Amino acid sequence: MVQGCESPLIDPLARRAPQVSYRVTPTASVLAEAGTLAVFGFGQAAPHSDDPRYLRVPLEALDGPAPLELWQVDATVSSGQDGALRWSAGGGWLFAAIELDEDEHGGATTTAQLAYARLHQFVASRSEQHVLRVWNYLGAINHGDGDAERYKHFCEGRASGMGDFFAEGFPAATAIGHLGETPRLQVYLLACDRPGQRIENPRQVSAWCYPRQYGRTPPSFARAMSLPGGDALAISGTAAVVGHASAHQDDLDAQLGETMLNLDALLANAGMSSGFDSQSPLKAYVRHHADAARVREFLDARLPGVPVLMLHGDICRSELLFEIDGWRYA
Ligand code: 3EB
Numbered sequence: 001m002v003q004g005c006e007s008p009l010i011d012p013l014a015r016r017a018p019q020v021s022y023r024v025t026p027t028a029s030v031l032a033e034a035g036t037l038a039v040f041g042f043g044q045a046a047p048h049s050d051d052p053r054y055l056r057v058p059l060e061a062l063d064g065p066a067p068l069e070l071w072q073v074d075a076t077v078s079s080g081q082d083g084a085l086r087w088s089a090g091g092g093w094l095f096a097a098i099e100l101d102e103d104e105h106g107g108a109t110t111t112a113q114l115a116y117a118r119l120h121q122f123v124a125s126r127s128e129q130h131v132l133r134v135w136n137y138l139g140a141i142n143h144g145d146g147d148a149e150r151y152k153h154f155c156e157g158r159a160s161g162m163g164d165f166f167a168e169g170f171p172a173a174t175a176i177g178h179l180g181e182t183p184r185l186q187v188y189l190l191a192c193d194r195p196g197q198r199i200e201n202p203r204q205v206s207a208w209c210y211p212r213q214y215g216r217t218p219p220s221f222a223r224a225m226s227l228p229g230g231d232a233l234a235i236s237g238t239a240a241v242v243g244h245a246s247a248h249q250d251d252l253d254a255q256l257g258e259t260m261l262n263l264d265a266l267l268a269n270a271g272m273s274s275g276f277d278s279q280s281p282l283k284a285y286v287r288h289h290a291d292a293a294r295v296r297e298f299l300d301a302r303l304p305g306v307p308v309l310m311l312h313g314d315i316c317r318s319e320l321l322f323e324i325d326g327w328r329y330a
Pocket of ligand 1: 136173174175207219220221236237238239241316317
């Protein structure tokens with residue numbers, strides 16, 4: 001019998017989404033696991049490691065010691081470091097991170113500009129050209145009034161530093177204020193050699209269309225990104241924003257409920273079933289330490305069994321008390 005020569009049914013360019021999870025485990029053992037693309041520790045008690053795949057995020061966990069966050073891919077991972085920029089890559093996926101001291105780079109605007117320009121320059125040198133998701137953590141995010149607020153300076157620097165980085169459309173993103181040393185700006189991203197699909201929220205004005213009252217330069221992010229292959233949705237920081245306005249000022253419970261409605265609408269618009277499960281790691285950012293117990297109670301009731309890491313951070317509009325982001329696998 002002559003053997004056929006059919007081509008394999010597996011698409012060699014298919015990209016299975018990185019598996020994101022939280023785990024309480026020694027840093028060295030997860031870094032030793034095959035396919036570990038990135039590992040994150042949270043807060044001052046986080047372990048230290050010189051591995052370029054390991055990043056210490058300056059946000060404190062609000063209920064007990066934080067687990068590590070792991071990003072794992074089905075491939076061999078290589079990694080490196082170039083000054084303040086570190087990276088890792090494998091299987092078509094790229095992690096890159098930069099951390100800069102604003103005092104060394106002339107303030108919030110110019111530091112954001114430099115961070116984005118350097119990330120752009122680095123990603124441009126790689127085959128993983130499609131930036132899908134970005135996280136931004138800066139200090140004292142609500143410091144300053146009106147156009148002088150630091151978040152608005154950050155938005156201006158981000159927009160001018162990115163140049164044509166996101167010519168195909170903005171990535172999904174989070175921008176949160178950390179309570180660590182103010183001068184420290186941390187930006188990290190996930191990119192791929194295949195494009196994702198941007199998802200907006202029909203309940204919300206797209207952020208890049210926000211009116212002038214929110215600043216001279218509107219924020220540059222998509223509400224979510226469906227990863228290439230469509231097997232996971234990266235959800236941007238989502239808060240109680242309806243239209244372009246912040247809803248329910250000073251009402252935590254109402255902001256929590258409105259945020260859930262925004263998440264539902266986003267999942268529906270992405271063509272996904274509603275809800276989250278034990279495979280959907282989320283992060284909840286809480287402005288006031290005193291709200292932590294109430295937020296945990298709400299999350300346990302509304303998202304039972306869902307791993308939600310609750311972190312102490314400032315939301316980029318001072319009237320917002322809560323924001324959530326994370327992953328939903330198909
Ligand atoms: C909002 O909906 C809340 O500037 O990158 C959420 C996600 C928010 C990302 C960003 C800001 C950003 O406008 C704030």
